[in-house]
Amino acid sequence: MPVTWSDEVDAILGGDLTCGLACLTPAGGAVVTTVAPIGLRDRELGTVGFTTSLGFGRKLERIKVDPRVxxxxxxxxxxxxxxxTGFVLVQGEARFAPHPDRATLDEIGTHSEPFMGAPKRGRFWDRWLHAYYEDRVLVTVTVTRVVAWPAPNADGECAVFGTPRPEAAAAPQPPPKKGTGPRVDAAKTGERAARLPHLxxxxxxxxxxxxxAPVGVIDADAEGVRLRVPTWVPPGGRRAGLLAHSYRAQLVGLESRQNTGWLEVAGDEARYAPHTETGFRAPANKTILLLANGFLARRGLAKARKQGRVAALG
Incomplete structure (x- = not known):
């Protein structure tokens, strides 16, 4: 039977402008980034969704390798x-068609408008934003489990819909061959993350x-970033991804800082050693943002095609 959920949870799934997406890595870690869910969900079918672009297709490549998200x-x-208020975690298996038909693209556009505003149209914009609008991909997640906490820090009692949560905590992972310590500036990572509202x-x-899990920065130094974590995050060491971000209406002025690294958890505190880092800050002007999105999507799509990554998606 499809997994369904409460009216309160459905309002959150249908109303949020952005959400975090986590995909697994071959090494047993996870990468977390932001995506636009634009209200996509179906309680009767037990699915939720989000959109992305082939020009920003790394997440699609990860999903193709392992669809659990x-x-x-x-x-x-x-x-x-x-x-x-509250924090909702949805887990399931994702699928997508890398070359959606016109009906799917029109559906994406209809769902997007209440969140992103009407699309720019005209000879210039149609051409410039082709890779951004026309090469969009709809990702549908068949839900395995929904966990909802009334508190935004995801601590305390929660409601579970679908498959029960694992009874035993995830076992610690073996440390990476190159060691567990920071490989990029941990103090700077912590400083950047602490000034953004969502972690x-x-x-x-x-x-x-x-x-x-939602987390908060306590402090940071050369040894790592000290985090406040919910008590259900498993103890011990493991590979983990960290995302800090902020955004404004229609995703104007978006800022995102992503890391992969090593996490050591003890109780409700953890130390995070960043190993890689990426990030960007989008312009706070809608016109400039669309110009940048068009450029990045066109460049990313051309690069992905040249490297054969688009063809590999099927």
Whole structure:
């Protein structure tokens, strides 16, 4: 039977402008980034969804290798409907068609408008944003489990819909061959993350689905970033991804800082040693943002095609 969920959870799934997406890595870790869910969900079928572009297709490549994903609905600003509190974690298996038909693209456009505004049209914009609008991909997640906490820090009692959560905590992972310590500036990583309002931590759970937890920065130094974590994050060491981000209405002024690294958890605190880092800051002007999105999507799509990554998606 399809997994369904409560009206309160459905309002969050249908209203959030952005959510966190976690995908698994071949080494047993997880990478977490932001995606636009644009209200895509179907309680009768037990599915949720989000959109992305072939020009930004790394997440699609990870999904093709391992379709198990997690989505964290954690930020209420600038969405639609009521500004409910709470944190909702959705876990399931993702699928997508790399070359959607016109009906699917039209559906994406219809769902996007309440969140992103009407698309720019005209001879220039149609050509410039072709890779951004026309090469969009709809990703559908068949839900395995929904976990909802009334508190935004995801601690305390929660409601579970679908498959129960794993009874045993995920076992610690063996350390990487290159060591567990920071490989990029941990103090700077912590400083950047602390000034952004939303922080998410992702790791592989005991049932081999990614899990996402909201976290907060306590302090940071050369040895790592000290985090406050929910008590259900498993103890010990493991590979993990960290995302810090902020955004404005229609995703104007988006800032994102992503890391992969090593996590050591003890109780409700953890030390995170970043191994890699990426990040960007989008312009706070909608026109400039669309110009940048068009450029990045065109460049990313051309590069992906040249490297054969688009063809590999099927």
């Amino acid at each position: 997690a989505l964290a609905y954690h930020a209420r600003e600038h969405g639609v409907g009521d500004r409910a 998410l931590l992702a790791y592989r759970d005991a049932d081999r689905y990614p899990a996402i």
